[in-house]
Amino acid sequence: MSGQAAAPRVVFGLPAYNRPDALARTLESLLSQTCDDLAIVIVDDGSSADARAIVESYAARDPRITYEPNRVRLGMVGNWRLAFERARALYPRSEYFAWASDHDVWHPRWLETLLPVLDGDRRAVLAYPHCLRMYPHDRRLIHGSFDTAGVAAARRRLKGTIIELAAGNAIYGLFRATALAQAGVFRPVLLPDRQLLSELSLLGEFRQVPDVLWYREASGPFSHPRQRQMFFPGRAPLHTWLPPGVQHAALLLWDFAVRGRGRPACGRLSGAASAAALLWYSATRARRRRAAPSRRPRGPAAVESAS
Amino acid sequence: MTPREQARQERKAALIARRAEVAIEKAREKAERDAQERAEAERLDAERRETARVARVAFDAYEQVRGRLERMRHADPDAVALTAPERATAAALEHLWTASPETIAQLRRWCEPVGGARSADYDAPSPELMVRLKRDHRVLRRQVGAELFVPEPQVLGAFGVWRGDDFYNEDTIRGFSALVALQDGAVLDTCRRAPVRRLVWEIGGGWGGFAHQFKTICPNVTYLITGMPTSWLLSAVYLMTLFPHARFRFYGDALADDLWADWDTTDFVFVPEAALAGVQPPRLDLVLDLGALRFMDAPRVEVHVRRAFDWGAPYFYSLLPAAVPAPLIETVWSRIAHAFWLHPVPPRAENIPPVADGPAAPVPGVEYTHLIGWRRLRA
Numbered sequence: 038m039s040g041q042a043a044a045p046r047v048v049f050g051l052p053a054y055n056r057p058d059a060l061a062r063t064l065e066s067l068l069s070q071t072c073d074d075l076a077i078v079i080v081d082d083g084s085s086a087d088a089r090a091i092v093e094s095y096a097a098r099d100p101r102i103t104y105e106p107n108r109v110r111l112g113m114v115g116n117w118r119l120a121f122e123r124a125r126a127l128y129p130r131s132e133y134f135a136w137a138s139d140h141d142v143w144h145p146r147w148l149e150t151l152l153p154v155l156d157g158d159r160r161a162v163l164a165y166p167h168c169l170r171m172y173p174h175d176r177r178l179i180h181g182s183f184d185t186a187g188v189a190a191a192r193r194r195l196k197g198t199i200i201e202l203a204a205g206n207a208i209y210g211l212f213r214a215t216a217l218a219q220a221g222v223f224r225p226v227l228l229p230d231r232q233l234l235s236e237l238s239l240l241g242e243f244r245q246v247p248d249v250l251w252y253r254e255a256s257g258p259f260s261h262p263r264q265r266q267m268f269f270p271g272r273a274p275l276h277t278w279l280p281p282g283v284q285h286a287a288l289l290l291w292d293f294a295v296r297g298r299g300r301p302a303c304g305r306l307s308g309a310a311s312a313a314a315l316l317w318y319s320a321t322r323a324r325r326r327r328a329a330p331s332r333r334p335r336g337p338a339a340v341e342s343a344s
Numbered sequence: 345m346t347p348r349e350q351a352r353q354e355r356k357a358a359l360i361a362r363r364a365e366v367a368i369e370k371a372r373e374k375a376e377r378d379a380q381e382r383a384e385a386e387r388l389d390a391e392r393r394e395t396a397r398v399a400r401v402a403f404d405a406y407e408q409v410r411g412r413l414e415r416m417r418h419a420d421p422d423a424v425a426l427t428a429p430e431r432a433t434a435a436a437l438e439h440l441w442t443a444s445p446e447t448i449a450q451l452r453r454w455c456e457p458v459g460g461a462r463s464a465d466y467d468a469p470s471p472e473l474m475v476r477l478k479r480d481h482r483v484l485r486r487q488v489g490a491e492l493f494v495p496e497p498q499v500l501g502a503f504g505v506w507r508g509d510d511f512y513n514e515d516t517i518r519g520f521s522a523l524v525a526l527q528d529g530a531v532l533d534t535c536r537r538a539p540v541r542r543l544v545w546e547i548g549g550g551w552g553g554f555a556h557q558f559k560t561i562c563p564n565v566t567y568l569i570t571g572m573p574t575s576w577l578l579s580a581v582y583l584m585t586l587f588p589h590a591r592f593r594f595y596g597d598a599l600a601d602d603l604w605a606d607w608d609t610t611d612f613v614f615v616p617e618a619a620l621a622g623v624q625p626p627r628l629d630l631v632l633d634l635g636a637l638r639f640m641d642a643p644r645v646e647v648h649v650r651r652a653f654d655w656g657a658p659y660f661y662s663l664l665p666a667a668v669p670a671p672l673i674e675t676v677w678s679r680i681a682h683a684f685w686l687h688p689v690p691p692r693a694e695n696i697p698p699v700a701d702g703p704a705a706p707v708p709g710v711e712y713t714h715l716i717g718w719r720r721l722r723a
Contacts, residue, residue, distance in 0.1 A: 062685060065721050071658070095721075142685075144530050145658060145718055169690065175704035176690045178528065248530040252687065255699075 050120030057087035162241030165210025166250035282319025399449035405584035450501035455551035525714030548636025552579030660717035684717025
């Protein structure tokens with residue numbers, strides 16, 4: 038199974054890991070997009086005969102699917118990075134990228150709705166919808182929104198992203214691929230989705246559409262040890278024992294202030310100041326979360342990070 | 345004149361002036377009252393004339409529909425094998441074949457057999473009904489706004505309760521909740537904001553209430569109603585009265601091949617269930633089941649679902665009771681799920697209980713389950 042020669046405008050990178058029970062439903066939701074100018078690149082980190090059979094049955098009828106099982110397990114961070122890298126390698130001219138899980142569900146109108154948002158404004162680097170949470174016996178609309186349309190000050194976008202954004206929902210949005218690459222994709226830190234979105238917020242605006250177009254399966258309870266275990270199959274790097282805000286600020290300092298990767302949108306000096314601001318905002322967020330223990334729906338999973 | 349006499353004269357003049365003012369005031373008030381009474385009488389007279397006009401329009405529509413149905417009955421004796429509840433419904437509507445103008449003028453009061461609210465409940469609404477109606481109306485209006493609310497039209501014997509400027513009953517609220525569910529399921533906008541004409545199929549069609557609400561919210565759709573022709577004596581007549589300028593087409597008016605000629609300028613199309621096999625529409629954007637499927641047997645449900653899939657419907661909406669009973673899971677839910685990925689739309693309510701590890705607790709005040717199916721790649 039290999040990618041098409043033609044360049045689709047959108048590529049979904051699907052890092053799969055042991056969910057053959059839900060994979061067919063997810064794949065159908067992606068293949069049923071009313072806007073069909075897309076390709077799906079599946080990198081399988083827990084290659085099972087079942088998952089392979091499911092993908093092959095769809096790929097046989099739909100050449101938009103590419104399936105690549107990993108030879109060695111990479112863990113979640115490595116697999117997410119690989120999904121993006123393979124998508125860029127196979128379709129270098131595609132404009133937009135989105136991660137897809139192997140168990141959530143995309144509304145048929147997801148792409149049709151989000152694509153014009155990014156097409157319509159070069160300042161927007163991410164478009165994402167409202168989300169519905171699927172529990173084993175229940176479903177809930179997730180209220181609350183976050184949007185930085187028209188916010189010209191990068192630091193204000195960063196502050197909002199850190200303090201208000203549900204990163205685990207936004208990370209499954211539609212990205213401008215060049216901006217995503219510039220922000221460094223997924224990094225080996227805790228809360229890598231939040232880290233990525235923080236850097237990305239300095240490069241452009243986030244747009245949220247009012248429709249509920251993404252149905253997210255509830256996953257296990259969130260914890261840092263669980264993330265270390267899921268993200269890093271061997272031993273987690275030492276820096277992952279630091280507070281996530283410190284890890285993220287250090288990366289931002291390195292990326293934007295030292296390497297100058299945020300230019301021209303964000304210069305070196307501005308990058309250094311943003312790294313300091315990130316540290317402060319992260320501490321503010323942590324304080325606020327401690328002060329308001331939980332307003333989320335109680336249940337088996339109240340997680341808003343990538344899964 | 346002495347000062348004393350002068351003072352008396354002045355007092356007298358002031359008294360006369362005050363009396364004159366009072367008389368003028370009284371005359372003005374009387375004139376205002378008379379004007380109000382005249383205006384009220386004119387308003388009532390206009391209302392009576394409007395009611396009579398609407399009743400005439402409705403009876404004309406009734407005669408047209410009945411004539412068509414009679415021809416159809418003779419031309420197509422192969423009726424669908426109805427289930428017992430459907431036969432009971434048909435029997436309850438039998439009197440409409442010989443309806444008088446007075447009966448048609450009160451059409452809304454005959455809709456109960458096809459799932460309509462009972463008009464007698466609104467003659468002196470019980471406290472429980474009032475509480476329930478006001479709560480449901482308040483929750484939806486607060487959470488969604490007025491945009492999708494279509495009040496009960498005050499024609500043809502309409503009944504309901506008032507809250508502010510909104511007039512509604514249980515049917516109005518059910519339709520409102522269905523429209524909200526379609527919006528929450530991100531399906532409504534495919535019909536509401538689409539630049540091109542859409543085609544929507546309502547299975548059964550009831551008494552036409554939801555068709556009226558949907559067509560009001562999404563005017564740029566062609567609305568296909570299929571099912572038991574007897575019920576068109578309600579639905580078609582109701583819709584022809586409320587949309588006097590709309591274009592209606594009935595199976596049997598034209599050859600099956602011509603049924604869809606100019607479909608995109610036709611507003612409502614009526615086709616009997618028995619004729620469905622030969623009337624493939626040019627497109628299909630949404631299928632609506634406001635409760636018709638649950639009265640059918642499983643094979644007929646399957647035929648409808650299969651037809652929706654074969655005709656290319658991307659979405660299938662179904663309204664079921666809140667706690668879906670096991671037989672309906674088997675006959676309706678699972679049959680739709682063969683061809684569509686089913687997604688229950690979370691209810692709009694106050695005081696939704698927290699998510700539990702086990703089966704979801706019933707949500708107080710929620711009477712319906714709204715299901716939205718997304719077309720599978722293969723049925």
